[in-house]
Amino acid sequence: MKHFLLAAAVTAIVTTAAAQNRAPADVIHMRQANYKQMGAAMHAISEQLHGASPSIDAIRQGSRTIVGFAPQLLRWFPRGTGPEAGVRTRALPEIWTDNQNFRRAGAGLLVAARSLDAAARRGDLAAVRAAVPQLAHACSNCHDTYRAPEH
């Protein structure tokens, strides 16, 4: 656990520091890779919750990944990493033109991710089941407004 938190903290610091200085294309690819990991974690949690005997360890692993990324997320969008970067990205200009609401939505995700992770760490499956839709809602909350459709 300690090692994991340390690793998460290091990852957070490294990727954040990197986001400030790296080329827009690198930042975009970095955040896309991170979002994929969050998607995989979300899927892993759902695999467990739909199964006959959910593994709380597997759920915890997923919630850790998500809660590890959640606090960094708002820093993955420095100016210049929108559609103008010339790289394929679904990030919409509203992220920067409507930045205050974007940040509010990001803060909402952090709250939802923490409450899921807390439930998972307690081993409270019922609370996990209640927290997952909340987290999904927080994810969609941002995607619906600030992310373009896939095609």
Add this chain to the structure above:
Amino acid sequence: MRGTVSVWDLPTRLFHWAIVLLVPALWWTHKIDRLDLHILLGETMMGLVLFRLIWGLIGSSTARFAGFVRGPGAVLRYLRGQAAAPFGHNPVGGWSALLMLLLLAMQVGIGLFVSDEDALNTGPLSHLIDYDSARTLAERHETIFYVLLGVIALHVSAILYYLIVKRDNLVTPMVTGRRDAPAGAPAMTPAPLWRFLLAAALAAGLTWIVSNHL
């Protein structure tokens, strides 16, 4: 309706036109990122495809695979103009219908396991496989869509060819269920209502279980 006979029963026609509406609707709901609706429509498609597969076994004579899926010899003879078009699907059209149905079945079957990249909108069986597999299947789901589009284009072209070149309107019979009585050809033998109810109940039940209870 003098001089016309039944060729397609009502379930077969309803199935056909439902697909005509559903395919663009499925494309559109994906395009605008309404995956929740896309999944709902996909489950509806699953029910229809299952129904048609069962109807191909126990439905009216012109809807049955045994009646319209012909061997390569029959297909060649028809293409060379050595054999008259039988009542219902001709040997080439039969294969086209079967191919579209199988592609729809594959598409629905794969769609059950697909996940979007956020794992927020997932097919009803996506939890049975891991994320990476579900994302790979999302790509297959897209590929099959384009193959399906190609076969549909071929199907529509053939209908137009029959209409314009061969002066044979195949669209109206698919709406009204009736066409001119060909000389000496048997009419459609309709399936009784209970078979329709059985096929519909089986298809709906199976779809409901797969969508909500696995």
